[in-house]
Amino acid sequence: MAVPADDLAAGHAVSNLLAEYAACIDADALERWPGFFTGDCLYRITSAFNYARDLPVGIIHADSRRMLEDRVAALRKANIYEKQGYRHIVSVPRILRREGAVVEAEAGFLVVRIMHDGAQDLFATGRYIDRVDFSADTPRFARKIVVLDSEKIDTLLAIPL
Amino acid sequence: MAVPADDLAAGHAVSNLLAEYAACIDADALERWPGFFTGDCLYRITSAFNYARDLPVGIIHADSRRMLEDRVAALRKANIYEKQGYRHIVSVPRILRREGAVVEAEAGFLVVRIMHDGAQDLFATGRYIDRVDFSADTPRFARKIVVLDSEKIDTLLAIPL
Amino acid sequence: MAVPADDLAAGHAVSNLLAEYAACIDADALERWPGFFTGDCLYRITSAFNYARDLPVGIIHADSRRMLEDRVAALRKANIYEKQGYRHIVSVPRILRREGAVVEAEAGFLVVRIMHDGAQDLFATGRYIDRVDFSADTPRFARKIVVLDSEKIDTLLAIPL
Numbered sequence: 001m002a003v004p005a006d007d008l009a010a011g012h013a014v015s016n017l018l019a020e021y022a023a024c025i026d027a028d029a030l031e032r033w034p035g036f037f038t039g040d041c042l043y044r045i046t047s048a049f050n051y052a053r054d055l056p057v058g059i060i061h062a063d064s065r066r067m068l069e070d071r072v073a074a075l076r077k078a079n080i081y082e083k084q085g086y087r088h089i090v091s092v093p094r095i096l097r098r099e100g101a102v103v104e105a106e107a108g109f110l111v112v113r114i115m116h117d118g119a120q121d122l123f124a125t126g127r128y129i130d131r132v133d134f135s136a137d138t139p140r141f142a143r144k145i146v147v148l149d150s151e152k153i154d155t156l157l158a159i160p161l
Numbered sequence: 162m163a164v165p166a167d168d169l170a171a172g173h174a175v176s177n178l179l180a181e182y183a184a185c186i187d188a189d190a191l192e193r194w195p196g197f198f199t200g201d202c203l204y205r206i207t208s209a210f211n212y213a214r215d216l217p218v219g220i221i222h223a224d225s226r227r228m229l230e231d232r233v234a235a236l237r238k239a240n241i242y243e244k245q246g247y248r249h250i251v252s253v254p255r256i257l258r259r260e261g262a263v264v265e266a267e268a269g270f271l272v273v274r275i276m277h278d279g280a281q282d283l284f285a286t287g288r289y290i291d292r293v294d295f296s297a298d299t300p301r302f303a304r305k306i307v308v309l310d311s312e313k314i315d316t317l318l319a320i321p322l
Numbered sequence: 323m324a325v326p327a328d329d330l331a332a333g334h335a336v337s338n339l340l341a342e343y344a345a346c347i348d349a350d351a352l353e354r355w356p357g358f359f360t361g362d363c364l365y366r367i368t369s370a371f372n373y374a375r376d377l378p379v380g381i382i383h384a385d386s387r388r389m390l391e392d393r394v395a396a397l398r399k400a401n402i403y404e405k406q407g408y409r410h411i412v413s414v415p416r417i418l419r420r421e422g423a424v425v426e427a428e429a430g431f432l433v434v435r436i437m438h439d440g441a442q443d444l445f446a447t448g449r450y451i452d453r454v455d456f457s458a459d460t461p462r463f464a465r466k467i468v469v470l471d472s473e474k475i476d477t478l479l480a481i482p483l
């Protein structure tokens with residue numbers, strides 16, 4: 001895929017990537033999820049409170065694609081995730097920076113959780129702060145920081161966001 | 162309208178069509194709703210569970226624009242719908258296929274229901290799996306499958322989604 | 323910034339402006355909020371019921387950027403807003419009209435409120451009916467009417483929408 005030549009092109013490319021990413025999780029195709037990241041990626045889920053204070057403490061922290069694969073394997077084994085599904089709604093991303101083949105972007109999101117009995121609730125809101133690498137054929141997340149708006153995190157939080 | 166020449170153009174066109182479609186329903190302009198479909202369209206509301214198993218059982222099934230017109234007429238007569246309104250939030254669509262003047266796309270959505278007394282709740286989430294026909298002046302849905310995430314469907318479900 | 327040459331360009335520009343606007347409020351950067359408006363702007367929050375009947379009564383009504391600055395100053399002084407945050411999810415805008423350097427557009431939105439204790443709820447849904455002025459370097463809202471779907475307005479409504 002071509003490196004985005006301007007912010008408009010970057011916006012489209014990141015927006016499409018986020019749509020694919022969300023659809024993958026919402027379809028419970030978690031085995032494909034690590035493929036959205038580079039090999040030496042950083043993936044972190046944290047809260048707005050901790051992020052604003054630059055606290056390294058996160059809810060989830062992984063610094064390689066391998067760790068993401070391990071997480072999926074653990075999830076499949078634990079089998080907890082089968083009881084619920086997600087629906088992501090992702091906003092139009094804002095392009096924060098472009099530098100060579102790398103684009104930094106931020107996008108708000110909302111996740112609805114659908115329980116096995118059909119009950120649905122507003123599970124999480126926040127924003128993705130992404131660094132996307134366009135140097136290969138397929139754009140991938142070199143870094144993805146998931147900043148949750150609320151401090152009150154469901155202790156069962158385990159499915160990727 | 163021109164047939165989209167690439168996925169980017171197709172994405173814009175489908176995204177705009179979905180925005181018009183959602184605005185029509187949310188404005189309770191239901192008489193205009195069947196006009197978004199081709200004459201021999203297929204419109205179906207089903208659940209993710211049934212869709213994954215290819216079960217033909219749907220909550221709503223219509224195989225012509227005429228059936229959609231009949232549905233609106235019935236709704237207006239029954240008058241049930243007056244007690245509530247919708248607000249659709251539709252995600253960026255993913256282009257699944259382009260073939261001639263036809264584009265297949267998928268988009269996540271969330272619908273908030275606003276009751277007459279002002280109460281609002283998360284009514285439904287799911288995805289549209291659409292086949293859009295660009296051969297005429299205006300793009301229209303040749304097929305629209307509404308796949309709801311939850312099995313627990315409100316029995317009063319009657320307004321188009 | 324260039325005046326949008328067609329509806330597609332206008333859609334991008336308005337979509338990006340709405341993304342910046344929402345991110346500003348959601349980041350509690352309210353001091354920057356009036357900067358999204360022209361000096362002699364009109365900003366109004368009203369309900370769908372009142373808007374449809376052209377009733378001038380609004381929940382908030384301001385007819386200059388100065389009034390918006392005063393509102394932010396009052397909010398900061400009152401300190402009420404510190405107890406909550408917002409997350410906007412804004413739909414793809416529909417272009418209603420283009421005339422010279424002015425674009426009129428409508429976009430659906432949903433706002434989740436995050437309370438200080440971490441509780442989150444569906445706060446408001448509605449649509450923005452915007453008139454955007456592209457004659458200066460930066461596009462700005464010459465008019466922004468926030469039409470809420472529900473009549474049942476939280477009496478603490480004070481943060482910009």
